Amino acid sequence: MKxxxxxxxxxxxxxxxxxxxxxxxxxxxxxPCHITRGCNDVLTSKYSALAGIPISWFGMAFYLTVFSLAxxxxxxxxxxxxxxxxxxxxxxxxxxxxxxxLVGVQAFILKAFCEYCLLSAILVLTIFLLAPQPFxxxxxx
Amino acid sequence: MPKLGKPLIVIIVAVGxxxxxxxxxxREPQPVTxxxxxxxxxxxxxxxxxxPENAAVTLVEFGDYQCPSCKAFAPVVQEVLNRYPKQxxxxxxxxxxxxxxxxxxxxxxxxxxxxxxxxxxxxxxQIFEYQERxxxxxxxxxxFLAMASRIGLNANAFMQAMRSPQLRDRIxxxxxxxxxxxxxxxxxxxxxGQQIHVPLSVNxxxxxxxxxxxx
Numbered sequence: 341m342k343x344x345x346x347x348x349x350x351x352x353x354x355x356x357x358x359x360x361x362x363x364x365x366x367x368x369x370x371x372p373c374h375i376t377r378g379c380n381d382v383l384t385s386k387y388s389a390l391a392g393i394p395i396s397w398f399g400m401a402f403y404l405t406v407f408s409l410a411x412x413x414x415x416x417x418x419x420x421x422x423x424x425x426x427x428x429x430x431x432x433x434x435x436x437x438x439x440x441x442l443v444g445v446q447a448f449i450l451k452a453f454c455e456y457c458l459l460s461a462i463l464v465l466t467i468f469l470l471a472p473q474p475f476x477x478x479x480x481x
Numbered sequence: 482m483p484k485l486g487k488p489l490i491v492i493i494v495a496v497g498x499x500x501x502x503x504x505x506x507x508r509e510p511q512p513v514t515x516x517x518x519x520x521x522x523x524x525x526x527x528x529x530x531x532x533p534e535n536a537a538v539t540l541v542e543f544g545d546y547q548c549p550s551c552k553a554f555a556p557v558v559q560e561v562l563n564r565y566p567k568q569x570x571x572x573x574x575x576x577x578x579x580x581x582x583x584x585x586x587x588x589x590x591x592x593x594x595x596x597x598x599x600x601x602x603x604x605x606x607q608i609f610e611y612q613e614r615x616x617x618x619x620x621x622x623x624x625f626l627a628m629a630s631r632i633g634l635n636a637n638a639f640m641q642a643m644r645s646p647q648l649r650d651r652i653x654x655x656x657x658x659x660x661x662x663x664x665x666x667x668x669x670x671x672x673x674g675q676q677i678h679v680p681l682s683v684n685x686x687x688x689x690x691x692x693x694x695x696x
Contacts, residue, residue, distance in 0.1 A: 385549055
């Protein structure tokens with residue numbers, strides 16, 4: 341369990357770097373893609389912000405929360421599967437749905453992909469898969 | 482909360498490291514030198530000019546008419562030209578990214594076709610203004626034709642020019658120049674052969690131009 345929590349923290353840390361990078365780049369001119377084509381189209385589209393706040397800042401808030409929860413969970417070694425991990429599972433489930441929608445927007449509406457956004461979607465999926473399911477029944481030995 | 486201290490320290494340090502990493506990764510490339518690829522940007526013999534011929538600063542733009550970011554930059558560039566009516570001129574080059582913007586080549590052709598009748602910039606402005614209308618269309622020609630009639634072009638001559646191989650070659654020459662200059666995104670701007678990295682802000686252009694004018 342400890343290794344899994346540490347892995348979640350590492351993935352969330354990478355997510356923080358990705359989200360901060362996008363937030364900084366958004367205000368500094370055209371953003372080149374290296375793998376996909378259309379980073380600029382995605383990051384300057386009307387779907388790149390919600391109520392005037394760039395989506396990347398919401399991503400940053402998500403990754404910071406998950407990272408913090410994972411750190412608290414790892415220090416709370418006596419209670420594997422405790423409250424912080426339940427929150428990680430539920431938050432990452434919600435983030436996964438939102439990520440899916442954003443990937444859908446890229447694929448079907450904008451018809452352009454941003455590699456940094458795709459990386460974020462992969463990180464969210466990874467966190468969701470790593471997070472222990474709080475509602476799974478554990479069988480006694 | 483007996484164990485709040487250590488986790489908080491870990492979180493604060495991690496946020497600091499993440500911020501430093503993001504700043505490092507997002508830093509702008511060093512300005513190109515006289516011998517680099519971008520410095521040898523060859524725009525001679527192509528492009529369309531807006532502004533006085535003897536302007537001290539020529540702002541070169543490589544743009545794609547179907548790119549939303551290029552549309553967003555268009556009024557910013559126009560405002561820059563308005564602020565420096567004698568000192569700055571714009572030199573526009575096509576860089577249609579047809580793999581992601583299937584109508585961008587047709588839009589460039591429409592602008593060039595209008596240019597054959599002396600109304601390149603009028604069409605340039607129309608194409609950006611109505612981008613949302615023609616960009617998603619499977620056949621954007623009727624939209625371009627409507628713009629052509631709006632700015633008073635001869636429709637038959639316009640449609641004929643749209644199919645001109647010479648105009649297509651002119652656009653392809655611009656694409657070749659863009660690739661030779663290693664342009665990775667649109668719009669990309671140059672001043673004196675040197676690529677400039679500017680956000681979507683008139684003031685950012687003003688800072689760069691003022692620095693250039695002071696030289």
